[in-house]
Amino acid sequence: MASRTRMGRGKAAHRPWPLADRPGFxxxxxxxxxxxxxxxxxxxxxxxxxxYSLLSALAERGVADQTTLAADVSLDxxxxxxxxxxLAARRLVERAVNDxxxxxxxxxxxxxxxxxLAKMExxxxxxxxxxxxxxxxxxxxxxxSFMQRIVDRNTIRQDGxxxxx
Amino acid sequence: MASRTRMGRGKAAHRPWPLADRPGFxxxxxxxxxxxxxxxxxxxxxxxxxxYSLLSALAERGVADQTTLAADVSLDxxxxxxxxxxLAARRLVERAVNDxxxxxxxxxxxxxxxxxLAKMExxxxxxxxxxxxxxxxxxxxxxxSFMQRIVDRNTIRQDGxxxxx
DNA sequence: TCACAATACGAAGCATACCCCGTATTTTCG
DNA sequence: CGAAAATACGGGGTATGCTTCGTATTGTGA
Numbered sequence: 001m002a003s004r005t006r007m008g009r010g011k012a013a014h015r016p017w018p019l020a021d022r023p024g025f026x027x028x029x030x031x032x033x034x035x036x037x038x039x040x041x042x043x044x045x046x047x048x049x050x051x052y053s054l055l056s057a058l059a060e061r062g063v064a065d066q067t068t069l070a071a072d073v074s075l076d077x078x079x080x081x082x083x084x085x086x087l088a089a090r091r092l093v094e095r096a097v098n099d100x101x102x103x104x105x106x107x108x109x110x111x112x113x114x115x116x117l118a119k120m121e122x123x124x125x126x127x128x129x130x131x132x133x134x135x136x137x138x139x140x141x142x143x144x145s146f147m148q149r150i151v152d153r154n155t156i157r158q159d160g161x162x163x164x165x
Numbered sequence: 166m167a168s169r170t171r172m173g174r175g176k177a178a179h180r181p182w183p184l185a186d187r188p189g190f191x192x193x194x195x196x197x198x199x200x201x202x203x204x205x206x207x208x209x210x211x212x213x214x215x216x217y218s219l220l221s222a223l224a225e226r227g228v229a230d231q232t233t234l235a236a237d238v239s240l241d242x243x244x245x246x247x248x249x250x251x252l253a254a255r256r257l258v259e260r261a262v263n264d265x266x267x268x269x270x271x272x273x274x275x276x277x278x279x280x281x282l283a284k285m286e287x288x289x290x291x292x293x294x295x296x297x298x299x300x301x302x303x304x305x306x307x308x309x310s311f312m313q314r315i316v317d318r319n320t321i322r323q324d325g326x327x328x329x330x
Numbered sequence: 331t332c333a334c335a336a337t338a339c340g341a342a343g344c345a346t347a348c349c350c351c352g353t354a355t356t357t358t359c360g
Numbered sequence: 361c362g363a364a365a366a367t368a369c370g371g372g373g374t375a376t377g378c379t380t381c382g383t384a385t386t387g388t389g390a
Contacts, residue, residue: 021309024292026313028214030312034188050193053184053190056184074193074197146300146308146311148185148186150195150296150299151191154194155194
């Protein structure tokens with residue numbers, strides 16, 4: 001393990017502050033950990049966290065255009081399009097042109113999509129639960145409320161749809 | 166805004182639970198918010214949060230191979246390589262082959278890289294601070310400690326270098 | 331009505347972020 | 361010493377996640 005040992009002596013010229021104390025670093029790690037847990041729990045369904053969120057939102061909406069869905073799940077519009085295309089390729093979602101507004105795509109979950117959603121719900125729930133399972137019940141409530149306050153503050157709402165800042 | 170209104174009536178067949186109550190969703194949003202704040206504060210330096218983390222780690226280490234750096238910042242090895250290549254292309258980092266172990270790359274921050282690090286430190290700090298600024302001081306401490314507990318639990322340490330699970 | 335603004339998308343490009351597989355080099359152990 | 365294991369990378373592939381630019385369609389106001 002020669003290369004694991006330091007090959008030179010760090011100057012540490014400045015030392016801003018440890019990575020593990022920076023909120024942004026911890027948040028990135030948390031995200032990384034959750035995605036890993038989600039994939040471990042739901043990997044057999046071949047679906048990603050974002051795709052699951054989109055499918056959930058779609059089940060709620062019934063029918064929605066891509067921009068509305070993007071706002072629902074707080075995703076960039078083009079990112080949403082890409083994920084929806086992948087879902088559509090697997091017949092979990094339909095993306096028909098809306099005849100009332102030919103600019104828009106009328107998206108809806110297929111029966112297969114809704115079936116998958118129901119089938120994997122328990123696994124998805126435990127992935128979310130496991131992510132913060134290390135904290136006590138009361139700490140979990142507090143932790144979630146902290147996140148919600150920050151997220152709410154950085155979300156602008158229009159017509160009931162969340163919009164990115 | 167016809168398309169923003171619901172084009173159909175959602176069945177809400179199951180309604181697992183609102184996105185905004187799911188830890189994983191909140192974490193993704195938090196990450197999204199921090200990255201946006203970081204880019205707003207540090208955009209002029211043309212550097213991303215990950216690149217900043219890598220440069221920080223490199224300044225601490227002095228010299229390190231890519232696998233060690235990946236462990237330091239808890240990044241996938243191939244992701245690390247990509248980011249280091251981009252830093253190297255801008256002369257902020259050197260990636261020389263290590264003569265003692267020709268498999269490894271001896272990476273180090275250039276004078277230019279260290280200079281940039283110092284120049285943008287204040288902006289980077291405020292981006293991290295602003296991310297959780299909505300919480301009170303004591304809440305911030307609590308919030309950070311919650312995140313650290315979860316992250317620590319999901320990090321295996323070897324020889325002082327953090328390793329992903 | 332008709333130019334103009336607003337809206338919904340699409341394509342292209344860059345940067346994470348992960349996977350798997352293959353290669354080169356080093357270490358280890360029989 | 362020599363085969364096998366371990367290690368450090370690289371390449372290819374997929375999926376976010378965002379920006380900018382361009383296009384088509386719809387809504388609006390003079």
